[in-house]
Amino acid sequence: MAINRHIMAATAAALLLSALALGGCATSIADMPLVGTPADAPARPKEAGVYLPVHDLPPDRDQAAMGPAQQAQALRELAAARDQQASAAAKNSAAK
Known part of the structure; x- marks a missing residue:
């Protein structure tokens, strides 16, 4: 008798888990009335x-985004x- 109860309980648990898993595929959590969406x-x-x-x-465009002089200035x-950051990083690593 105890074995039948265990089998029944395992079967019920398996059915419940499969129903929850399949139900999760069918609906979106955001659409559920208990969860809902945030106010913002x-x-x-x-x-x-x-x-x-x-x-x-x-x-x-009618004109170039940057002229060659502006590009050269930006590269400089x-x-x-880059050089300033490299020297600052070298100073920090030497100080440690």
Whole structure:
């Protein structure tokens, strides 16, 4: 008799776990009335599954984003910042 009870309990537990697992696939937790969404959450889009327009390119620019002189200046500033950080890191590692 005790064996039948164990088998019944194991069967009931397996059925309950499978029902919970399959039920989790069918619904979204955010849609459940007990959980809900936070008050500061953005509204859901009305059309679900709309793809972003990845092939819509912006219009071409009339002028270059940076001229050659600006590019050279930016490269010099970046190199100076890199050298300054490298020297500061060397000082910190030598101090330790």
